[in-house]
Amino acid sequence: MSRLAEITVATLSKDLRLEWRSKDAINSMLFFALLVVVIFSFAFNPTAEESRRIAGGLVWVAFLFAAVVALNQTWARELRNQVLDAYRVSPAPDNALFLAKAIGNFLFVAVLEALMTPLFVVFYNLRALGPAYQLLLVAAFGTWALVVNGTFFAAISLRTRSREVMLPLILFPISIPALLAMVEATTAILTGEFSARFWIVLLAVYDVVFTTVCLVLFETVLHAE
Amino acid sequence: MNFLDAAYIATWLIHIAYLTTLVGRFKKLRQEIGQLPRK
């Protein structure tokens, strides 16, 4: 168990260091995130009361786009350097690789969300009428829901034509209940009109179920050529 | 045509469309089998 944790942390810190040194992905993602917020603001220009009702949906669709862009390059570095083959034959537990990638993606998308949120607050004059601390729970559980399945499906899409389209294509349908939960919970918290509790619990259940499925099946998928 | 008829007709159109694609694929299969060199 601790061997799993050791290798996960080692792989994760390697990825973070590489990312920090090259800064390519980070910079382009940041700019992309800013663009998304601005374009959404032009496209949907509601009044203050309306905006609380629809902001939940808008924000999460924007985060979803940003997440897909991040997820698509999950395995790019490994592919370029034939690292996956090395992983398959090494005695390291496969799940360590998966967890490292998933956590890496989570941190990455979390940074994007942290940057996009103040922009959304500014453009839409947002203020939470309900318990604002719950938004952190929604963001954490929701982002993990997208990232855990996204990292897995990115591995499945590696050997397909139109790889970049295949990932969102298989990710979105399965993520619908999680997306619904994120949007409803956010709307609940912003408008203060109903409780987000059910949705937060649903997200937590979704996370547990799919993290388990991913961990159980990842080894099979990694070894599938 | 009322909605009831439309629903029943639509159902069978969908099933027939699918079966037609299967028949088409069988035809292609037979052609390709025919092209195999004889042992």
Next chain:
Amino acid sequence: MKHRFTIFALIVLALLSYALYQALVVAPTEQTMGDVQRIFYYHVPSAWTAFLLFFINFLASIWYLVQRKPAADIVALTTAEVGTVFCTVVLVTGPLWARPVWGIWWTWDVRLTSTLVLWLIYVSYLILRRFSTGSQTPVLAAALAIFGFVDVPIVYLSIWFFRTQHPQPVMGGGGSLDPRMWHALLINWLAFLAFALLVCSIRYRLEFLQRELEETQALESLLEPKP
């Protein structure tokens, strides 16, 4: 073999005709909705059949991952395809029923909306199968199928709760059914199940033969003398 198939096909045809008769003539007319309610005899059995087929797909996918038998993979592919066809029927008959009864095409009804998500999941499965290159497609597809099916109860639960927050018309008749209606419903389900079995057997045979052909073609090209 061919005789058995023809006989089965004729039985299915007879069952479907009898079921149609039950649905359109024998079953009594519903009080509030009128004749349009008869769509129910096609809509509901198709939904049950689709769901059963997707469940078999789930089992076949697990079977494939455990034993790696090609037959398991063909069953998975077949049930996913035929299940999607039945699912399409549900999604088309649903709005055609909703429009005359409630005045709107789409009511975000729990079952219909869950069926839409189910349809999306299995279409994405079929697209993955088509676009995947390499020999390990069955493994990847089986993994996706497991994700998809595990998602189903969560989908249903989330949409159910969504609806309690945003109430909309309920489809499918809440009240109890007249016994003659139950009879018609069950006969139609039996007929569509038999029909699904027939179509699956055709699709299975097609896939089986196609794979044999591909193997033979591969072997041929290996054995051909090089020019």
